[in-house]
Amino acid sequence: MKGLIQRVTQASVSVDGERISEIPAGLLLLLGVERNDGLGQVDVLCKKILSYRVFPDEQGRMNRSLRDIGGSLLVVPQFTLAADTGSGTRPGFSTAAEPARARELYSRFVSLAREALGRDRVGEGRFGADMQVSLINDGPVTFMLDAPAVSK
Numbered sequence: 001m002k003g004l005i006q007r008v009t010q011a012s013v014s015v016d017g018e019r020i021s022e023i024p025a026g027l028l029l030l031l032g033v034e035r036n037d038g039l040g041q042v043d044v045l046c047k048k049i050l051s052y053r054v055f056p057d058e059q060g061r062m063n064r065s066l067r068d069i070g071g072s073l074l075v076v077p078q079f080t081l082a083a084d085t086g087s088g089t090r091p092g093f094s095t096a097a098e099p100a101r102a103r104e105l106y107s108r109f110v111s112l113a114r115e116a117l118g119r120d121r122v123g124e125g126r127f128g129a130d131m132q133v134s135l136i137n138d139g140p141v142t143f144m145l146d147a148p149a150v151s152k
Contacts, residue, residue, distance in 0.1 A: 001041040001105070001149070002032040002081045007054050007141035011074045013125045014132045021123035026071030027054070028135050031109060032081025033102035034095055036149035042105050044147035046112045049073075054141050062141075066117070073113055076125035076133055077106050103127045 005027045012022035029049060050066050050073075057063035066073060082096035097105065106127055114122045125131050 001034060001037045001045050001147045003045055003049055003145045004030040004032075004078070004081060005049060005052065005054070005143050005145060006030075006135060007138045008074075009136045009138045011133070011135040013074065013076055013123070014134070015126050015129045020126060021074060023072035023074045023121075023123050025069075025138070026121075027066055027073050028133070029073060029075045030078035030081060030133075031075055031106060032078050033097040033105050034082045034149060035097050037097055037101075037105055037147075038149065039105070039108065041147040041149055042108045042112065045145065046109055046116070048145055048147065050113065050116055052143070052145065054143065070121075072121045072123065073117060074123040074125075075106075075110050075113060076131065077102070077127045099128065 008028050009025050010023065011028040012019050014020060027049065053065050054062050055064040055069045079096060080091065083091035083093055084095045085091050096102070110122060110124050
């Protein structure tokens with residue numbers, strides 16, 4: 001499971017021209033689910049993202065987490081993060097989870113984040129939809145985090 005986080009001053013996601021979710025300051029998370037991912041990866045990645053220290057402290061050092069600052073989280077499913085880009089000039093998607101399983105794990109991630117932060121501080125995209133994501137990246141600060149699956 002892969003998560004690309006971006007520190008934002010605001011972010012939103014729209015589908016068919018309608019804004020379906022938006023957040024003030026916090027993190028935008030693009031979430032990719034891979035073939036061998038399970039609930040263990042969801043738990044590990046969610047805890048990591050909520051506690052990852054990317055916000056400045058009083059000295060300007062990245063020393064505070066989303067929890068520490070009381071920030072919001074916008075979770076957007078991102079199928080292409082699970083792409084195999086190891087060869088050629090076109091991505092392959094054999095490493096991505098099947099859609100039903102990916103939807104299940106994505107939904108579990110959102111539920112865990114809402115349990116931890118509160119429902120009003122977690123927004124989400126729409127699984128399987130063509131979305132338009134808008135953000136103001138603060139910094140810019142962007143990190144790729146992962147919770148690798150154990151091969152079967």
